[in-house]
Amino acid sequence: MEGFNSGGTYLAGQIPRVGKNKSELFGTALFRDNIMIGELTGDETRYMLMARGEFKRGYFTMRDPGKAELIVALNVRQEEKPKVKVIIGEEGPIIELIISLDLDLLSIQSEIKYDIPPLKSVLEERFAEDVKHGVESVINRCQDLEVDVFLFGTQAVKRFKTIDQLEDYDWNKQFKSAEVNVKVNAQIRRSGTMIVL
Secondary structure (H helix, E strand, O other): OOOOOOOOOOOOOOOOOOOOOOOOOOOEEEEEOOEEEEEEOHHHHHHHHHHHOOOOEEEEEEEOOOOOOOEEEEEEEOOOOOEEEEEEEOOEEEEEEEEEEEEEEEEEOOOOOOOOOOHHHHHHHHHHHHHHHHHHHHHHHHHHOOOOOOOOHHHHHHHOOOHHHHHHHOHHHHHHOOEEEEEEEEEEEEOOOOOOO
16 A cells, blocks of 8 residues: 555564664564575564464454545454465465455544445455455465465375375475465454444
8 A cells, every 4th residue: 555554564573663772573574494495574474364263353443445545443353263275286285365354433534434334344345455465475475485374284194194195295385386265254353432423
């Protein structure tokens, strides 16, 4: 989103700060064979955690679908684990990933009533599309690095009868060319107390 910074776009060591404390715990380091090969920003880490089912809750801001210069603030929760299905196909693995998220509306700068139909679905679909794009972007990046931080390989293991077959398949190499289909379902559960003047 051009001209819009969530604050999660930084890498550890690059966060603007005032003061003497230089310690930062932000993002994720990516390793392959005990060697660091890359890192994820704070936002990318949240998308990775959603794909793994380890995202608990967090605050997100998104552009208002009705007024792009304004934002909508959300409290996002992942109440259930994502559904992951791995198919070992002739031309490589196919991964189906379905992520479900619950949203609480915290603030709507435009005062557009996104908490009631039909506008409710507009906001849900836009947020789901934003998350889908973020998850796909992180998956593509990790595929380029041949590192499966999403633990899709734990599902792929179930498709092999012997350890030899699994080792011959070389999941990390196959993951690089996997077709990954991501679907995100987002549903507004609560709109909080909105004061209209």
